Amino acid sequence: MSELALRAGKLDAADDLAALRERFVLDTGSGHEADAAGVYLDGNSLGALPANVPDRVADVVRRQWGELRIRSWDESGWWTAPERIGDRIAPLVGAAPGRIVVGDSTSVNVFKALVAAVRMAGEGRDELLVDATTFPTDGYIAESAARLTGRTLRAVTPAEVPGALSERTAAVLLNHVDYRTGRLHDLPGLTAAVHAHGALAVWDLCHSAGALPVGLDEHGVDLAVGCTYKYLNGGPGSPAYLYVRGELQDRFDSPLPGWNSHAEPFGMDPVYTPAPGAPRGRVGTPDILSLLALEAALEVWDGVSIDAVRAKSLALTDFFLECVGAYTEPGRVECLTPGRHEERGSQIALRCPDAGEVMKRLIARGVVGDFRRPDVLRFGFTPLYVGFRDVERAARVLGEELL
Amino acid sequence: MSELALRAGKLDAADDLAALRERFVLDTGSGHEADAAGVYLDGNSLGALPANVPDRVADVVRRQWGELRIRSWDESGWWTAPERIGDRIAPLVGAAPGRIVVGDSTSVNVFKALVAAVRMAGEGRDELLVDATTFPTDGYIAESAARLTGRTLRAVTPAEVPGALSERTAAVLLNHVDYRTGRLHDLPGLTAAVHAHGALAVWDLCHSAGALPVGLDEHGVDLAVGCTYKYLNGGPGSPAYLYVRGELQDRFDSPLPGWNSHAEPFGMDPVYTPAPGAPRGRVGTPDILSLLALEAALEVWDGVSIDAVRAKSLALTDFFLECVGAYTEPGRVECLTPGRHEERGSQIALRCPDAGEVMKRLIARGVVGDFRRPDVLRFGFTPLYVGFRDVERAARVLGEELL
Incomplete structure (x- = not known):
């Protein structure tokens, strides 16, 4: 397991909001990998289903x-x-x-x-x-x-x-x-x-x-x-x-x-x-x-502090950028999202010429973000249900698909 | 059983649309009377639940x-x-x-x-x-x-x-x-x-x-x-x-x-x-x-003709007016809805000074219409799920409450 994957596990273990994931219906995974469940990074388009809604x-x-x-x-x-x-x-x-x-x-x-x-x-x-x-x-x-x-x-x-x-x-x-x-x-x-x-x-x-x-x-x-x-x-x-x-x-x-x-x-x-x-x-x-x-x-x-959500959101997007930096060849993507925290929302937008095709391959592998024409990959990070292992896996799969 | 109640039963038996009632969730009744189930005449405000929706x-x-x-x-x-x-x-x-x-x-x-x-x-x-x-x-x-x-x-x-x-x-x-x-x-x-x-x-x-x-x-x-x-x-x-x-x-x-x-x-x-x-x-x-x-x-x-619905709607409102005429003292209510078919929708509006109180009592007895200020009782007839026995019962209960 890579250093980043190990660190992701530790970050999840230390995450006070991690238990909130139980309040949502998320993929349970069916493959042979422990992390075969999907990673849903499109909550900035359509949030996942809260478990109490049905x-x-x-x-x-x-x-x-x-x-x-x-x-x-x-x-x-x-x-x-x-x-x-x-x-x-x-x-x-x-x-x-x-x-x-x-x-x-x-x-x-x-x-x-x-x-x-x-x-x-x-x-x-x-x-x-x-x-x-x-x-x-x-x-x-x-x-x-x-x-x-x-x-x-x-x-x-x-x-x-x-x-x-x-x-x-x-x-x-x-x-x-x-x-x-x-x-x-x-x-x-x-x-x-x-x-x-x-x-x-x-x-x-x-x-x-x-x-x-x-x-x-x-x-x-x-x-x-x-x-x-x-x-x-x-x-x-x-x-x-x-x-x-x-x-x-x-x-x-x-x-x-x-x-x-x-x-x-x-x-x-x-x-x-x-x-x-x-x-x-x-x-x-x-x-x-x-x-x-x-x-x-x-x-x-209920009982969730929006400040805690913001802190985790920034930690997630920071970690994603770090993982993308580690797993992706320099220059392969350009980050459109500001690096400064005070200028960053809860999504990361990466530009690459073949973004549409790349996103299709990511989705096929269970990493769901979305594509905005003509050349933008969007990844949204919902702190209530996205964890650091999700982030590491998404960046890793992205890196593989960008090779 | 009154002549009108008998006739209502015959009209229901001859109604080609009667089976459509099964496509809705309606009250099944829990009282000792055969007709203790509610009569829902407020489908002109909120239609009943179709059975396939849940x-x-x-x-x-x-x-x-x-x-x-x-x-x-x-x-x-x-x-x-x-x-x-x-x-x-x-x-x-x-x-x-x-x-x-x-x-x-x-x-x-x-x-x-x-x-x-x-x-x-x-x-x-x-x-x-x-x-x-x-x-x-x-x-x-x-x-x-x-x-x-x-x-x-x-x-x-x-x-x-x-x-x-x-x-x-x-x-x-x-x-x-x-x-x-x-x-x-x-x-x-x-x-x-x-x-x-x-x-x-x-x-x-x-x-x-x-x-x-x-x-x-x-x-x-x-x-x-x-x-x-x-x-x-x-x-x-x-x-x-x-x-x-x-x-x-x-x-x-x-x-x-x-x-x-x-x-x-x-x-x-x-x-x-x-x-x-x-x-x-x-x-x-x-x-x-x-x-x-x-x-x-x-x-x-599916398979329902709007012309057949219209024919039944007019038959229902005609029959309701007839029953109200038979069960209610003359002059107790004034009908605001035109008698001529070409001027009548699918509801009957009756004016009486104590309409608000009358409607409360009707609802308490399971006959649900609605009240429009200051003095109007509204009864809507949805041909897909309202039958002639419903109509007779509603008019009968209304007559009793108007005594």
Whole structure:
């Protein structure tokens, strides 16, 4: 056994979070090697299944829907699920209770957040800034928000944001961690810069929530959105969430004022009166199956410190880079992810010309990451269920496939 | 046994659709009366659980998500689910394949449809008409669509629509069946009137799809939306759908152009290029758990004719009215639902001053309808699982509680 493999075993033995792996359904392996089980490094795309979810979902379907039916809106807590589950996410992103509502997709929430931000910024501010390196949906939706509110959209890199801000800026949409490179942006610093120009900061937390501390309240973020199917393990396409800073909740003016966001939804009032607080971010009838699957999935966080998760995440990505360095010929891959901890999320992106083919071979050997065109291998490290032996094995198999 | 009860038994025995009840999970009853099982007349709010759904959902969770994980986007057909399930709904609403995409809530789809309709109508048309008697969310969302597109919103009753149309009208949003009264509006006639003035007709099918033929293609409806948790039995808050007329698909200009509606979603192109066809109505990542539960639920329609469903629906509501007439003191309730078949959906709305209290007592006795403020008792009749003995019993219990 190599020195790295030995060290991986020791790191796993010393890992306070190692036992959390039991809270997930992971491959048990069927080959002759001890480590023949798969290594799942795609939790930054779709988190693994928490072990308690199947029984919960079965109960929601068979008993809550099948037996109680319509009564479950009250008796099974369906009606209050969007805010109750928002309060479960809140401590993971540094938000007080009552700030987050769960529902709709990330894209729909980006739309709500941006249009509301433009409205709060006021008439005089006619420009929206968006991260030019962001996951494309944010740019597409920002374009639509700008078009519908009569603003101009300008795409800039996060590094260019401070220089691009002016008294014209209404709002800035940024990604906390870049989906492609895994670069972590300076949320406190950029938010402060945006505020210094009187604009609103809107953050997309898809690739950071559940992997590292966010500190929404602490840093005065105005609005934030995120998905729940990556590091929050909510299941394929599980509902996204919307955060609105406490002081702004009463001014949140939604472009999607569906009946669920009405102050009195069952009043059937033809005049719209928005609800106070987080429910104002709702739109239509909440999607209960997906919401309650997510609620169960969030229970894996019971007793888990996000700071401990961050520490392990950095240890995992450090160790992966070390192993890749040891197992791979110099220059064979280029690391797109910053080396500095304060600039790194919880994934490692490696560029190589034949990335698509390499990823296929890795997956065939049980090492599951993903490929982003044209030439990027992405490996996500979910500290709740990825261990150091997983990391060593993934790097070793990668090294073999890159020969 | 009363004459009506005897007749109910005969009607059930002659009902070609009676066997479909076996495709649902319904109360089996535990009291001493033969008919002690509950009567579920709230399928117009939340459809009963189709019997095949629990096992399907368990497979989606345990195997597709838990074992295949990210591979399921291809291998389990997750990626193509929104249009595949749209094609399942299509024959129920008279649409050709390729016209319907499933996803998001009804409210979000109303927004997409209205903004797209305004854009297709062109700059010169500055007015939106909305059904003043509609479910409030449609009015709220229409107000937002008007505000964001710089149009004026005018609320009129469906009867007033023909007189309100003009060369200023961009689009008209109407409900096919009124959620409160159960009144069925004249979709072919109103659509033709809207078209005669060069405007677009947008229909909300929440209370008609799955209960009666709609004929979207036949009547040239431009855009339509609907939920799937009422007569389509998709489960609590299951995803809604959007229909776009074939000739308009290439002109559909979405206000929510999320990455899933891009012509090449994984191209990660910073420039938005809309997909052709139904996928253009997508927004963000599809919600797989809810979509695939809905897909299973739609299998109850295999071999079922929507015309036969409509015939039984009318027979059920006719019989209910007859039983209510026989069991209830004249004048105790007022029927809000039209007597004429061509004006009746699949529910009966009865007004009485103490409706809230009456409904509580009915539910306590196993007859589940719902209450709409201030004074309406709603009873929905889902022909797939409601029988004539259910109807007779519900009317009998109602008569007893109204004494």
